[in-house]
Amino acid sequence: MHSTTLLLANTPPQTLPARELMAFTLGSHILLVPFGVALPFITLLMHYRGLRKGDVVALKLARRWSAVMAVQFAIGIVTGTILSFEFGLLWPRMMGRWGDVFGLGFGVEAWAFFLEAVLIAIYLYGWRRLRPWTHFWLGTPLPLAALLGAFGIIAANSWMNTPQGFTLDAQGNPVDVTVRQAIFTPIFGPQYWHFAVAMFLTAGYVVAGVYAVGWLRGRRDRYHRLGFTVPFTVAAILTPVQFFLGDNLARQVFHKQPVKFAAAEIVWNTDTHVPEYLFGRLNEDGTISGGIKIPQLDSILAGFKPSTQVTGLTSVAADDRPTATQATIVHWAFDIMATIGSLLILLALWYAWCWWRRRDLPRSRWFFRCAAVAGAASLLTVECGWITTEVGRQPWIVYFNMRVSDAVTATRVSSLWTMFGIVVAVYVLIFGAFLAVLLKMRTRWRIADESPAGQAGALGPEAGTPYGPREGTMATTGAAPDPGTPQSPGGAS
Amino acid sequence: MMADAISWVLVLAVAAYACAGGTDYGAGFWDLLAGGAERGERPRWLIDHAMAPVWEANNVWLIFVFIIMWTGFPTMFQAVFGAMWLPLALAAIGLVLRGAGFALRKPTRSLAGRRIYGAVFAVSSLLTPFFFGVVIGGIASGRVAPGTTASSDAWANPTSIVAGLLTVAATAYLGAVFLTADARRFGADDLVRYFRFRALCSLAAIVVLAVIGIPVTHHDAEYVWHGLTHGAGLALVILAALAAALTALLLARREYRWCRYTSVAGVALTVAAWGLAQRPYLLPTSLTVAQAAGAAHTLRWLAIVTVIAVVLVGPALVLLYRLDTLGDLEPLTDSDTRGAQAPGDNP
Ligand code: HDD
Numbered sequence: 001m002h003s004t005t006l007l008l009a010n011t012p013p014q015t016l017p018a019r020e021l022m023a024f025t026l027g028s029h030i031l032l033v034p035f036g037v038a039l040p041f042i043t044l045l046m047h048y049r050g051l052r053k054g055d056v057v058a059l060k061l062a063r064r065w066s067a068v069m070a071v072q073f074a075i076g077i078v079t080g081t082i083l084s085f086e087f088g089l090l091w092p093r094m095m096g097r098w099g100d101v102f103g104l105g106f107g108v109e110a111w112a113f114f115l116e117a118v119l120i121a122i123y124l125y126g127w128r129r130l131r132p133w134t135h136f137w138l139g140t141p142l143p144l145a146a147l148l149g150a151f152g153i154i155a156a157n158s159w160m161n162t163p164q165g166f167t168l169d170a171q172g173n174p175v176d177v178t179v180r181q182a183i184f185t186p187i188f189g190p191q192y193w194h195f196a197v198a199m200f201l202t203a204g205y206v207v208a209g210v211y212a213v214g215w216l217r218g219r220r221d222r223y224h225r226l227g228f229t230v231p232f233t234v235a236a237i238l239t240p241v242q243f244f245l246g247d248n249l250a251r252q253v254f255h256k257q258p259v260k261f262a263a264a265e266i267v268w269n270t271d272t273h274v275p276e277y278l279f280g281r282l283n284e285d286g287t288i289s290g291g292i293k294i295p296q297l298d299s300i301l302a303g304f305k306p307s308t309q310v311t312g313l314t315s316v317a318a319d320d321r322p323t324a325t326q327a328t329i330v331h332w333a334f335d336i337m338a339t340i341g342s343l344l345i346l347l348a349l350w351y352a353w354c355w356w357r358r359r360d361l362p363r364s365r366w367f368f369r370c371a372a373v374a375g376a377a378s379l380l381t382v383e384c385g386w387i388t389t390e391v392g393r394q395p396w397i398v399y400f401n402m403r404v405s406d407a408v409t410a411t412r413v414s415s416l417w418t419m420f421g422i423v424v425a426v427y428v429l430i431f432g433a434f435l436a437v438l439l440k441m442r443t444r445w446r447i448a449d450e451s452p453a454g455q456a457g458a459l460g461p462e463a464g465t466p467y468g469p470r471e472g473t474m475a476t477t478g479a480a481p482d483p484g485t486p487q488s489p490g491g492a493s
Numbered sequence: 494m495m496a497d498a499i500s501w502v503l504v505l506a507v508a509a510y511a512c513a514g515g516t517d518y519g520a521g522f523w524d525l526l527a528g529g530a531e532r533g534e535r536p537r538w539l540i541d542h543a544m545a546p547v548w549e550a551n552n553v554w555l556i557f558v559f560i561i562m563w564t565g566f567p568t569m570f571q572a573v574f575g576a577m578w579l580p581l582a583l584a585a586i587g588l589v590l591r592g593a594g595f596a597l598r599k600p601t602r603s604l605a606g607r608r609i610y611g612a613v614f615a616v617s618s619l620l621t622p623f624f625f626g627v628v629i630g631g632i633a634s635g636r637v638a639p640g641t642t643a644s645s646d647a648w649a650n651p652t653s654i655v656a657g658l659l660t661v662a663a664t665a666y667l668g669a670v671f672l673t674a675d676a677r678r679f680g681a682d683d684l685v686r687y688f689r690f691r692a693l694c695s696l697a698a699i700v701v702l703a704v705i706g707i708p709v710t711h712h713d714a715e716y717v718w719h720g721l722t723h724g725a726g727l728a729l730v731i732l733a734a735l736a737a738a739l740t741a742l743l744l745a746r747r748e749y750r751w752c753r754y755t756s757v758a759g760v761a762l763t764v765a766a767w768g769l770a771q772r773p774y775l776l777p778t779s780l781t782v783a784q785a786a787g788a789a790h791t792l793r794w795l796a797i798v799t800v801i802a803v804v805l806v807g808p809a810l811v812l813l814y815r816l817d818t819l820g821d822l823e824p825l826t827d828s829d830t831r832g833a834q835a836p837g838d839n840p
């Protein structure tokens with residue numbers, strides 16, 4: 001279409017690689033964030049149970065999750081640090097112009113990261129030597145620090161979505177900055193709560209999914225039951241909450257970012273009695289191919305009655321709104337998120353029903369199959385949610401105040417593509433190695449649990465003192481595991 | 494006024510990162526030079542233990558530096574990242590590789606795997622501080638100005654190279670001093686000797702580099718050079734030199750209790766001297782603190798954020814370092830998580 005070519009002509013060639021790089025690195029970092037935010041909480045729950053009831057199995061789970069956390073946290077940190085660089089490497093003009101308006105949210109984030117890094121180090125390395133309850137209590141501020149960190153990041157992002165807290169002078173530069181307004185922007189509250197709950201929910205389903213797989217393979221001991229129940233219960237309670245928060249957020253987007261909402265629901269012309277499309281594709285001329293059409297529903301969802309007027313994409317000029325392709329991407333991302341969110345509710349209800357009737361886990365293998373994929377589905381949902389947010393904002397980096405193409409770096413395009421290539425390669429290796437390390441840890445644990453000596457060990461002399469005695473003097477042994485560890489008789493996996 | 498205060502906060506944050514982060518880079522530097530798997534086993538074991546609980550917290554100083562830059566002095570942030578694109582991009586990738594290599598090496602049991610991760614960790618520990626030093630050299634020599642686009646001259650120049658090498662040497666020095674003290678804490682006398690020797694060597698390297706650097710940078714970085722050799726800047730440089738000399742003396746006399754503090758003081762004073770020498774510029778000689786300052790209201794809030802950070806994070810950091818020095822922080826071992834050896838693991 002004419003407008004598209006015009007748009008491309010005005011867009012510096014750096015925009016494409018810069019966007020791809022930003023999207024790729026953010027999309028990778030966000031996969032770890034649920035665990036950075038919520039795994040400490042879930043681990044602390046298990047830890048509490050272990051200490052309170054003297055439950056050896058629970059303590060073993062908590063310690064193993066800590067070992068996982070140690071690696072995951074480090075990968076989260078390095079992938080996050082690169083994002084801070086990218087604000088300068090890719091979007092220097094956004095920071096140069098708006099840094100003093102919205103940058104402060106990141107200041108809050110810095111406190112949180114400090115606290116988190118300190119507390120997590122104490123928690124992870126405190127298992128052996130700190131007194132049990134001291135150790136536990138030193139860990140309890142961790143979830144709060146994580147929520148504080150998310151506060152900073154989401155404040156910055158929601159400012160990009162609904163910028164305020166400044167006025168523009170004659171040259172178009174921001175003056176009269178009011179920090180409070182710039183942090184608490186209209187979309188901030190709904191976005192923050194929806195995001196925070198998403199993190200706890202996702203971490204819960206992913207962790208539970210690991211034990212659901214074990215359950216399906218016939219490992220139905222107390223270890224797997226506990227490892228499944230605690231995180232799954234957290235996630236199942238949050239699922240309906242998340243549904244309401246999502247519904248609320250969508251309505252806020254309708255009011256505060258109408259063009260984004262139009263993209264998410266592929267509404268072409270402003271109208272009342274707007275139908276809802278499930279999936280389907282928006283064409284350049286405003287027609288829609290495919291998809292399931294439900295009359296009136298979109299208006300009802302947006303304003304509770306069919307006569308609600310919904311703003312369409314054409315309400316703004318073509319180069320002020322997402323293209324038809326972008327709108328289709330946003331629409332699919334949004335629909336996948338809402339679909340998975342609804343399916344997860346069914347899963348949570350199934351669980352609640354069985355618990356209510358029999359005080360027991362569901363017996364059906366299908367339940368555990370679904371639970372096993374729920375984790376991956378939640379991660380997918382998180383990605384979809386962010387695609388909705390970010391692609392739906394296009395072509396603006398600061399909604400209706402700065403275009404992505406005006407923010408991008410002037411560095412050579414080839415440098416950007418090279419960096420993109422290197423980063424992708426590095427991330428593939430890092431994430432691959434990360435997974436390999438996790439799988440290896442799991443194998444080691446399983447071998448220990450399945451060997452007779454391992455089972456005896458669980459009841460052995462250490463059982464009474466879950467905070468086992470210190471073994472070996474550090475100065476004389478390397479990183480060697482203790483020599484008494486049983487060797488497995490059979491194969492690995 | 495407020496902008497000046499924030500610029501000093503920035504200098505302090507840079508100094509904190511140079512000291513805290515620098516120590517970790519230095520540890521990686523010695524990991525690189527520790528030799529083969531067998532010979533290097535014990536130094537590497539010490540490096541692992543000393544670094545593991547603290548490096549993540551130390552890394553946050555860098556984030557804090559960025560935040561102060563883009564919130565307090567947005568145009569300076571834009572200019573630095575515009576002109577210094579390549580070294581900063583390389584530093585970013587180096588940071589990722591270093592952290593990931595370090596974190597993945599620990600839970601890996603196979604020798605081949607440990608070697609690869611260890612090599613990645615060690616090499617990037619060398620390169621990352623070099624690139625940070627290069628950026629500082631570029632700024633100090635006036636090669637970064639608002640509107641400068643990325644070019645190799647901005648960072649491939651005598652001052653940048655000298656600054657990069659000095660940064661690496663300084664990290665090696667800090668790392669070795671801290672590892673000496675750590676070795677003593679863990680009661681490993683052979684390692685005390687090992688790292689004491691290396692600390693003295695790296696101090697010698699710093700002196701050599703400084704002697705080479707003084708004539709080389711004289712005309713290249715005139716403004717800062719002048720600031721460092723006159724008045725208050727010179728006073729701080731002298732203090733820094735005294736701190737370094739004191740460290741050498743303490744090490745030579747095998748008094749390990751205070752040498753960490755004196756080594757940190759030396760590095761921090763050097764950074765402060767650089768800050769002082771640049772006054773009133775953020776980017777000599779094109780952008781002053783006042784010109785670069787962000788909105789007044791924001792700066793006030795940034796000051797509040799900083800104060801809260803000190804109140805909130807200070808005690809937490811003290812607790813961490815204290816527990817760490819007391820030896821209360823130890824990694825979980827396989828026996829804690831009840832793990833067994835899997836096929837292919839090296840003990
Ligand atoms: C497991 C996670 C999860 C689940 C089940 C849902 N969401 Fe979501 N959603 C997210 C995870 C998420 C997210 C990844 O956390 C996002 C991205 C940006 C944000 O703040 O949260 C998000 C963003 C997001 C946005 C865009 C906000 C913006 O652009 O400012 C909308 C409109 C919704 N969600 C709506 C929903 C609805 C109607 C759901 C119905 C079931 C739903 N979400 C379930």
Ligand code: HEM
Nearest residue numbers: 019022023026027030153156157386387390391396397404
């Ligand atoms: C962590 C989860 C996030 C994911 C997965 C994500 C994803 C994306 C994607 C897919 C794009 C490219 C959009 C396009 O070009 O069509 C993008 C762009 C961008 N995002 Fe996000 N985003 C996330 C969070 C954030 C946050 C929290 C911020 C800011 C605080 C942010 C800032 C940006 C910026 C500056 C761009 C480039 C400009 C633009 O394309 O609008 N993102 N992100």
Ligand code: HEM
Nearest residue numbers: 032033036037073076077080081083084113150153552553
């Ligand atoms: C979508 C929202 C995001 C949230 C909630 C979030 C949260 C977190 C959390 C919990 C950590 C701790 C490490 C871990 O993953 O376990 C972390 C690390 C980090 N994140 Fe993100 N992140 C988000 C996106 C971003 C973005 C857009 C940036 C860019 C400024 C960023 C910068 C960082 C940095 C610099 C670190 C390392 C902190 C450190 O050194 O301790 N994050 N993030």
